[in-house]
Amino acid sequence: MNTAVNVENVSKTFRATTGSVEAVKDVSFSIPRGEVVALLGENGAGKSTLIDMLLGLSVPSSGSVELMSESPVEAVRHSLVSAMLQAGGLLKELTVKDQVAMVASTYKNSTGAQQVLTEAGITDIASQKIGKCSGGQQQKVKFAIALLGNPEILILDEPTTGMDVNARKTFWDSMHALADAGKTIIFATHYLEEAEEFADRIIMMAHGQVIADGTTTKIRTLNGLRKISFSLPGEQHLELTPEQKQLWGITNLISNGTEYSMRCASVENFLPYVLSSYEVSDLQIIRPTLAEAFSKLAHA
Numbered sequence: 001m002n003t004a005v006n007v008e009n010v011s012k013t014f015r016a017t018t019g020s021v022e023a024v025k026d027v028s029f030s031i032p033r034g035e036v037v038a039l040l041g042e043n044g045a046g047k048s049t050l051i052d053m054l055l056g057l058s059v060p061s062s063g064s065v066e067l068m069s070e071s072p073v074e075a076v077r078h079s080l081v082s083a084m085l086q087a088g089g090l091l092k093e094l095t096v097k098d099q100v101a102m103v104a105s106t107y108k109n110s111t112g113a114q115q116v117l118t119e120a121g122i123t124d125i126a127s128q129k130i131g132k133c134s135g136g137q138q139q140k141v142k143f144a145i146a147l148l149g150n151p152e153i154l155i156l157d158e159p160t161t162g163m164d165v166n167a168r169k170t171f172w173d174s175m176h177a178l179a180d181a182g183k184t185i186i187f188a189t190h191y192l193e194e195a196e197e198f199a200d201r202i203i204m205m206a207h208g209q210v211i212a213d214g215t216t217t218k219i220r221t222l223n224g225l226r227k228i229s230f231s232l233p234g235e236q237h238l239e240l241t242p243e244q245k246q247l248w249g250i251t252n253l254i255s256n257g258t259e260y261s262m263r264c265a266s267v268e269n270f271l272p273y274v275l276s277s278y279e280v281s282d283l284q285i286i287r288p289t290l291a292e293a294f295s296k297l298a299h300a
């Protein structure tokens with residue numbers, strides 16, 4: 001069984017007094033086992049609604065979801081999947097270790113409270129009451145709880161919200177270890193650098209739909225916004241006709257003495273022309289950042 005998650009033509013419509021909201025619209029994707037996938041999208045894009053359906057917390061209005069070839073509810077029941085969600089679930093009066101032990105006792109075959117406390121990096125706050133933990137520490141407690149069932153699939157909704165830089169690093173180190181052990185990880189985040197650094201694949205959502213799906217490199221170049229800069233020493237001047245600019249998708253052309261910079265949609269075709277027609281130095285091709293691609297795609 002190589003497919004961990006299969007989502008087919010899934011839509012979710014909420015009925016509200018003000019009318020209906022199509023939170024997720026005809027979304028399909030498949031995630032092989034062992035893949036680490038970042039779910040990106042602006043506020044209200046539909047990420048949490050999709051995650052709720054992956055976990056069986058809500059039912060699609062149409063379409064189907066399968067995790068390890070089972071329905072989400074069955075997959076949760078068989079501890080094939082566990083989650084770290086944005087909303088509550090922790091008891092403020094309990095200590096961290098009692099909270100984790102309490103959830104551990106509900107599993108037939110739990111990983112063990114002590115082990116998940118170590119994996120989540122919270123042995124130092126084990127005796128602290130949940131109510132006295134910071135937002136970031138509570139996130140780590142939720143992470144420890146998510147590890148208890150030793151699930152094949154981990155689904156994390158904005159897991160590092162509230163964590164400081166060190167806590168985020170420790171968190172992602174733990175996630176790396178899990179990914180190396182072959183776990184499938186799906187995480188929603190607003191931190192693009194986390195997606196860039198950690199995910200094998202990015203699924204980008206806007207207005208309930210998947211607007212891009214691929215590796216970070218693919219997503220970055222989807223909008224074709226690579227930037228080129230170079231110098232033309234001596235008396236050389238770059239001269240491009242409007243037809244050439246259109247052909248190679250040249251925009252934002254700026255010249256500053258001998259230095260030129262521009263955006264280019266067709267670097268592979270433009271560069272041979274420049275290199276054969278001019279004496280070029282200091283050539284640089286700069287990939288668009290994920291943030292640029294994200295912003296462009298989300299507002300297309």
Ligand SMILES: Nc1ncnc2c1ncn2[C@@H]1O[C@H](COP(=O)(O)OP(=O)(O)OP(=O)(O)O)[C@@H](O)[C@H]1O
Nearest residue numbers: 014016021023041042043044045046047048049050
């Ligand atoms: N229970 C609900 N009833 C009505 N509308 C809802 C409900 N839950 C979500 N929505 C709407 O569905 C859309 C998608 O919301 P969702 O929470 O899935 O977005 P999101 O991408 O997770 O956003 P964020 O990044 O802010 O968490 C939004 O327009 C939201 O207002």
